[in-house]
Amino acid sequence: xxxxxxxxxxxxxxxxxxxxxxxxxxxxxxxxxxxxxxxxxxxxxxxxxxxxxxxxxxxxxxxxxxxxxxxxxxxxxxxxxxxxxxxxxxxxxxxxxxxxxxxxxxxxxxxxxxxxxxxxxxxxxxxxxxxxxxxxxxxxxxxxxxxxxxxxxxxxxxxxxxxxxxx
Amino acid sequence: xxxxxxxxxxxxxxxxxxxxxxxxxxxxxxxxxxxxxxxxxxxxxxxxxxxxxxxxxxxxxxxxxxxxxxxxxxxxxxxxxxxxxxxxxxxxxx
Numbered sequence: 001x002x003x004x005x006x007x008x009x010x011x012x013x014x015x016x017x018x019x020x021x022x023x024x025x026x027x028x029x030x031x032x033x034x035x036x037x038x039x040x041x042x043x044x045x046x047x048x049x050x051x052x053x054x055x056x057x058x059x060x061x062x063x064x065x066x067x068x069x070x071x072x073x074x075x076x077x078x079x080x081x082x083x084x085x086x087x088x089x090x091x092x093x094x095x096x097x098x099x100x101x102x103x104x105x106x107x108x109x110x111x112x113x114x115x116x117x118x119x120x121x122x123x124x125x126x127x128x129x130x131x132x133x134x135x136x137x138x139x140x141x142x143x144x145x146x147x148x149x150x151x152x153x154x155x156x157x158x159x160x161x162x163x164x165x166x167x
Numbered sequence: 168x169x170x171x172x173x174x175x176x177x178x179x180x181x182x183x184x185x186x187x188x189x190x191x192x193x194x195x196x197x198x199x200x201x202x203x204x205x206x207x208x209x210x211x212x213x214x215x216x217x218x219x220x221x222x223x224x225x226x227x228x229x230x231x232x233x234x235x236x237x238x239x240x241x242x243x244x245x246x247x248x249x250x251x252x253x254x255x256x257x258x259x260x261x
Contacts, residue, residue, distance in 0.1 A: 009190060010188050010190050010191070010256050011188070011190040011191045011193075011194055013256065013257065013258060014188075014191065014258075017258045028191070028194045028195070029170065029195070030194050030195075031173070031194070031195060031196040032196075033196065034196045034197070034198055034237035034238070035172065035173040035176035035177060035196065035197050035198045035237075036176045036177065036179075036198060037176070037198040037199060037236070037237045038176060038179055038180060038181045038182070038198070039181060039235065040181045040231055040232055041181070043232075044228055044231070044232050049228075052171065052175075054168050054171070094207070094261075095207045095208030095261055096208055096261045097208070099208055099209060099214060100208055100209075102214050103214040103215055105211060105217070105220050106208070106209045106210065106211050106212060106213070106214060106220065107208065107209075107210050107211065109211050109220050109221075109223075109224050112211075112217070112220055112221045112224050113224060115221075116224065116225075116228070121225075121228065122228065132171060134168065136170075139170055142170060142171070143170055143173075143174060147170065147171045147173075147174030147175070148174050148177075148178065150171070150174075150175075151174055151175045151177075151178035151180060152178070154175065154178075154180055155178065155179070155180065159180065160181060161181050161182075161183065161231050162175055162180050162181065162182045162183075163182075163183055163184075163224075163227050163228075163231070164168050164171065164172050164175075164182060164183070164184035164185070165168070165184070165185050165210050165211070165227075166168035166184070166185060166186075166187055166207075166210060167207055167208050167210055
């Protein structure tokens with residue numbers, strides 16, 4: 001943590017920003033215990049690795065995420081892990097997608113993940129990438145409907161390990 | 168991200184996420200997170216910086232394989248190129 005970050009409560013800054021600018025009812029959904037830790041059951045060199053992003057990535061023929069919804073868009077898209085990064089689009093209201101559009105590996109490092117599989121650092125890649133748009137202020141649908149469905153898909157994909165990257 | 172991870176954890180999946188904000192991750196409490204102090208939208212590093220992008224991804228895999236407890240691990244990755252992350256955290260920039 002950089003020295004200038006100490007002493008600032010960024011969770012509170014973020015909450016106040018969302019409340020004042022975007023979605024007045026917003027508050028963090030607090031938890032009093034960690035979610036379950038499920039150990040990796042196989043060595044990395046044998047593991048099928050899945051990747052999940054909140055970069056708002058999608059294929060051109062898929063509907064873009066709704067960047068205008070005050071409460072956010074809890075829906076998700078999936079696309080084959082072999083998809084060239086150049087074919088993917090980014091729709092997200094929470095970060096400047098122009099930077100990531102210039103090099104999508106900064107948020108969605110599929111080129112490197114595919115290289116790791118080829119180099120034998122991991123066993124294989126799960127067949128699908130799952131993508132959300134990170135900013136979701138009203139979390140009920142995300143928690144109760146959308147994310148559990150993606151969990152089922154990841155299990156069906158045979159994922160031994162799921163890597164999740166925010167933006 | 169943490170909320171999505173919680174749903175995956177509850178479903179029995181082995182997960183490892185990146186946290187870009189320790190305080191928010193500490194509220195959401197997903198099983199295992201790796202703290203990376205990069206700007207939002209540059210999670211794995213700067214444009215064209217393949218070495219750092221690969222290193223962050225490798226750190227995720229290493230944490231996934233060796234972190235045998237719940238919580239947040241500090242990766243040590245920081246951002247010294249400019250004040251983008253500083254401004255983002257204070258809602259003074261995207």
